[in-house]
Amino acid sequence: MHILIIEDDPSIQMLLKLSLEVEGFQTTLAGTALAGMEQLAAQQMDLILLDLMLPDRSGFELLQTLQQHYKTIPVIVLSAKNEMNDKILGFQLGADDYLTKPFETRELIVRIRAVIRRMTTAAPAPETIQMDKIEIDKRERSLKVGGTLVKTTSKEFDFMWLLCSHPKTVFTREQILDQVWGYEFYGQTRSVDMMVNRLREKMKPFDHLVATVHGTGYKLEV
The missing domain is CATH 3.40.50.2300 (Response regulator)
Known part of the structure; x- marks a missing residue:
């Protein structure tokens, strides 16, 4: 941000x-x-x-x-x-x-x-977003990366929708907890990193699209 x-x-x-x-x-x-x-x-x-x-x-x-x-x-x-x-x-x-x-x-x-x-x-967000190798559909709650359907958890999908809705925007771990988990969280943010690691495994070989901004958080790299 x-x-x-x-x-x-x-x-x-x-x-x-x-x-x-x-x-x-x-x-x-x-x-x-x-x-x-x-x-x-x-x-x-x-x-x-x-x-x-x-x-x-x-x-x-x-x-x-x-x-x-x-x-x-x-x-x-x-x-x-x-x-x-x-x-x-x-x-x-x-x-x-x-x-x-x-x-x-x-x-x-x-x-x-x-x-x-x-x-x-x-801000009225579109129901579907397509960019680079990513296609995400909010109505169907589906995510395709490189043309392949990626099976996501609810929070993984919400996280990707947040990033895709604001490409290039850097979100801190606290902001991700607030937007995805639905509450402001002070203290341990390890749950965000664990979720991102699992999601990246599913997105390979395009896992680099979820970029780490060291010392801050994450952004979509497109």
């Missing part, structure tokens, strides 16, 4: 970067609205953290631009503006959440995961 942090304060930038990366998120920093737009044009982002008080442009104006060009990417506003009118305006312009400074990073992490869950649930 790749998060773009648009924030001009270097100390807050580093606090957010370190806190998010400890939780398994990938981050990119931008100190201005222009730099943020350049990063969005250069690479795929899954979520944006946006400060409203930027040196080159109003964060409210940037919210409008994001709604026009990157409407599918959720935005969480982080701002010292704590007046109710500012919060209402932020939501009206397209913010998915609004957190006032100062804030606890633990609360931010919870809010990020909540927004991700809402977006994953709200």
Whole structure:
């Protein structure tokens, strides 16, 4: 999961970067609205953290631009503006959440995961997905790899559907537990690794399509 942090304060930038990366998120920093737009044009982002008080442009104006060009990417506003009118305006312009400074990073992490869950649930997914050597059918709950039907358990199928629905997106083990097992899990994540190992055995010789991102989690390599 790749998060773009648009924030001009270097100390807050580093606090957010370190806190998010400890939780398994990938981050990119931008100190201005222009730099943020350049990063969005250069690479795929899954979520944006946006400060409203930027040196080159109003964060409210940037919210409008994001709604026009990157409407599918959720935005969480982080701002010292704590007046109710500012919060209402932020939501009206397209913010998915609004957190006032100062804030606890633990609360931010919870809010990020909540927004991700809402977006994953709200986005209408196709019933079938075909890419590279993979064909997956949600209605029949069937998975074909290299043209061969792979017999999966319920969790193995849900895991593959999650990856196929978000190709190239890196999911942490905690996120996989949350999305596939249906709850947030803190602590031992060995059950995810064991499931992936079993699934890869079934997918050979195309087991490399489920790629390990060391120190983070898994993604679909297509």
